[in-house]
Amino acid sequence: MNAAVGTTAVPDLIARCAESVGSGDFAGVGELFADAVFIGSGEPAEAPRPSRGCSGRP
Template sequence: MSTAADTTAVTNLIAKYAELIDTGDFAGVGALFEDAEFVGNGGSVRGSAAIERMFTSLVIRYDDGTPRTHHVTTNIALEFDDPATTATARAYFTVFQALPDLPLQAIAAGRYRDRFQCLDGQWRFAERRVTMHLTGDLSRHLRMPNAATRDNHGAG
């Protein structure tokens, strides 16, 4: 059975991911996945350094160091085992982007499926699965070799 503190800790991890992505702190994103796997539509990556490299190579950052995005995470559903040492979560996400010459718009929407584990009293990501269901204009958000790869990335 989970406690309110467990629920808050896991929910805060989900929110921290969105905050770090939107501020362009890809080292911070990687740190959230120290011993975890990040699985996107195009494959999987494991560990802090590999996840930081993936985001750095995939996501465009602008002069202010950010991708000029705003990730909104909704419909979070958490389930804890008993005793509460592992948990799973399901959530929706929508990514908005705005640039001086690009009006604010939704550019992607999908789902997160997460696994968490509690080690030494600290909740951590064990796995994040990102599935992109809807995409808009990603050309100003992701470095893509061609339009065919538009739906095969993992950054959400």
């Protein structure tokens, strides 16, 4: 990753997330974080892939 991309990636993600939430596009929010891996003080954690959307419909 080059320095220019590294300095804008997080602000861009925050802006895209805010736009999605503001417009009610919660599926879009899910897509933004679909491949995310949380790395904290313990083992890295990945969310399981849901078989249904947030609405509970297949």
